[in-house]
Amino acid sequence: MLEIRDLSAGYGHRHVLEHISLKASEGEVVGIIGPNGSGKTTLLKTITKVLEPISGTVLIDGTNVNEMQSTQIAKKVAVVSQVISINFEFTVEDIVLMGRTPYIKGSETFEDINIVRDAMEKTNTLFLKDRLITQLSGGELQRVIIARAFAQNPKILLLDEPTSHLDITNQIDILNLVKNASRKGMVVVAVIHDLNLAAYYCDKICLLQDGELISTGTPEQVLTSSNIERAFNIAVKVIPNEITNSLYVIPVLEPLHETLH
Ligand SMILES: Nc1ncnc2c1ncn2[C@@H]1O[C@H](COP(=O)(O)OP(=O)(O)OP(=O)(O)O)[C@@H](O)[C@H]1O
Numbered sequence: 215m216l217e218i219r220d221l222s223a224g225y226g227h228r229h230v231l232e233h234i235s236l237k238a239s240e241g242e243v244v245g246i247i248g249p250n251g252s253g254k255t256t257l258l259k260t261i262t263k264v265l266e267p268i269s270g271t272v273l274i275d276g277t278n279v280n281e282m283q284s285t286q287i288a289k290k291v292a293v294v295s296q297v298i299s300i301n302f303e304f305t306v307e308d309i310v311l312m313g314r315t316p317y318i319k320g321s322e323t324f325e326d327i328n329i330v331r332d333a334m335e336k337t338n339t340l341f342l343k344d345r346l347i348t349q350l351s352g353g354e355l356q357r358v359i360i361a362r363a364f365a366q367n368p369k370i371l372l373l374d375e376p377t378s379h380l381d382i383t384n385q386i387d388i389l390n391l392v393k394n395a396s397r398k399g400m401v402v403v404a405v406i407h408d409l410n411l412a413a414y415y416c417d418k419i420c421l422l423q424d425g426e427l428i429s430t431g432t433p434e435q436v437l438t439s440s441n442i443e444r445a446f447n448i449a450v451k452v453i454p455n456e457i458t459n460s461l462y463v464i465p466v467l468e469p470l471h472e473t474l475h
């Protein structure tokens with residue numbers, strides 16, 4: 215479904231990604247992890263042609279994205295960006311309806327309205343529908359942008375730190391929603407900083423360090439203490455999490471000493 219072959223990318227003379235290859239298939243949640251500045255967002259940008267690769271190819275359903283029109287890409291791929299800034303006074307409903315843009319010829323149909331409503335229900339944003347987008351909390355805004363992505367009805371959903379502004383309940387609700395969508399056939403690629411959430415929700419994890427993919431595989435294969443220590447330069451313990459049947463990544467912290475006198 216989504217295949218990246220030997221991709222290198224960067225900005226001007228600056229190389230950021232080197233020789234990245236990965237595949238994400240229907241029904242899979244693929245997590246991208248790695249330190250700040252390691253190239254995670256840059257990788258997502260190349261998938262939607264926001265950034266042209268220096269070399270290598272991105273294939274969607276076997277077609278090179280270079281040969282696809284942007285509307286064609288928008289019918290297949292939805293993106294939830296890391297930084298969201300909308301300064302126009304649209305309502306929440308207007309913003310979610312924008313997810314239907316690739317499909318709407320003329321004005322929206324009942325089907326479009328139903329899809330938008332359904333996306334807002336799933337993301338717990340329906341109660342916000344008449345509010346202005348400029349007057350939401352960070353977490354509310356993030357859920358609205360996720361609703362817009364769902365309204366786009368994508369085959370491939372790219373999420374760049376989708377839970378960074380969310381409280382624990384909304385983090386779990388959104389990741390459950392994404393996981394269910396993947397089980398129904400969507401390809402999900404998500405940048406996730408929280409290694410414990412990545413371990414639980416991802417079928418496959420790609421670990422980036424300095425623009426290189428240093429490990430790819432199941433959470434058990436990638437989230438080893440040596441990989442994490444190498445990439446993040448921090449000592450960790452990885453233990454089985456029997457409650458969730460997943461892994462527990464625990465940073466080994468020095469005990470805090472009282473410094474105030
Ligand atoms: N528009 C740009 N022009 C020049 N350099 C950029 C640009 N955007 C990002 N970079 C650089 O590319 C490198 C990778 O950035 P990227 O945003 O992909 O990192 P990231 O892994 O998403 O980090 P974070 O976890 O902080 O979001 C960084 O060194 C960054 O400074």
Ligand SMILES: [Mg+2]
Nearest residue numbers: 254255296374
């Ligand atoms: Mg980023």
